[in-house]
Amino acid sequence: SQQGEEDPQALSIQEGENATMNCSYKTSINNLQWYRQNSGRGLVHLILIRSNEREKHSGRLRVTLDTSKKSSSLLITASRAADTASYFCATDKVPGGTSYGKLTFGQGTILTVHP
Amino acid sequence: GAVVSQHPSWVICKSGTSVKIECRSLDFQATTMFWYRQFPKQSLMLMATSNEGSKATYEQGVEKDKFLINHASLTLSTLTVTSAHPEDSSFYICSARLGQPQHFGDGTRLSIL
Numbered sequence: 001s002q003q004g005e006e007d008p009q010a011l012s013i014q015e016g017e018n019a020t021m022n023c024s025y026k027t028s029i030n031n032l033q034w035y036r037q038n039s040g041r042g043l044v045h046l047i048l049i050r051s052n053e054r055e056k057h058s059g060r061l062r063v064t065l066d067t068s069k070k071s072s073s074l075l076i077t078a079s080r081a082a083d084t085a086s087y088f089c090a091t092d093k094v095p096g097g098t099s100y101g102k103l104t105f106g107q108g109t110i111l112t113v114h115p
Numbered sequence: 116g117a118v119v120s121q122h123p124s125w126v127i128c129k130s131g132t133s134v135k136i137e138c139r140s141l142d143f144q145a146t147t148m149f150w151y152r153q154f155p156k157q158s159l160m161l162m163a164t165s166n167e168g169s170k171a172t173y174e175q176g177v178e179k180d181k182f183l184i185n186h187a188s189l190t191l192s193t194l195t196v197t198s199a200h201p202e203d204s205s206f207y208i209c210s211a212r213l214g215q216p217q218h219f220g221d222g223t224r225l226s227i228l
Binding site for chain 2: 043088107
C-alpha cells in the first residue's frame with residue numbers, strides 16, 4: 001500500500017506563479033525524494049532530502065522536510081508551461097529494515113501550468 | 116547521469132500470450148532493480164525487487180508465477196507476464212539503484228486484447 005499522501009491531487013496555475021505540493025508519510029524515513037513524471041513516461045528524479053535536513057534547493061525547486069510532522073513540501077517557483085507533469089514524493093525507509101531501499105510513493109499531484 | 120533503458124515501450128498482444136519486458140542499466144552496474152506497476156492516474160505500486168544472481172522478492176499480493184523476474188546480469192533484469200489477460204494491461208516501470216537515487220526506465224505500456 002502507498003504510504004504517502006499528497007495534496008492537492010491536482011493543481012492548475014498560470015505561468016509565472018508558484019506551485020506548492022505537499023506530502024505526508026507515516027513511518028520513520030532515511031530520506032524523501034521527489035520525482036516528476038510526464039504523461040506516459042518514466043520518472044525523473046528531482047531532489048532528495050535526508051532525514052536530518054530541513055530544506056534543500058535546486059534551481060527553481062525548494063523542498064522542505066518536517067520529520068516531527070512527517071511531511072514535506074515541494075515548491076516550484078516561477079512556473080513554466082513545461083513544468084506541467086505529475087509530481088510524486090517517495091520515501092526510503094531507515095536502514096536495517098526489510099523495506100530499506102524500497103521506495104514508497106505518494107499518490108501524486110497533477111500540475112498543469114497554463115501559458 | 117545514470118541511464119536505464121526499458122524495452123519495449125509499447126506492446127499490444129492477444130490474451131494468453133506471454134510478454135517479456137527488459138530493463139537495462141546502460142552505464143552502471145545495478146545489483147538491485149525494481150519493477151513497478153502503474154494504473155492510469157494512479158501512483159506507482161512496487162511489484163518486486165530483482166536481485167542479481169538470486170530470486171526476486173515479491174510484494175504481498177503479487178503472483179510470482181504470473182510475473183516472472185530474472186536478473187541474470189548486473190545490467191539486465193527481465194519481467195515476463197505469463198499468459199497475459201486484459202486485467203494485466205497496465206504501465207510497467209523498472210528502476211535500478213546505484214546508491215541514491217533510483218533511476219527509472221521510460222516504462223512499458225502493455226495492452227492485452
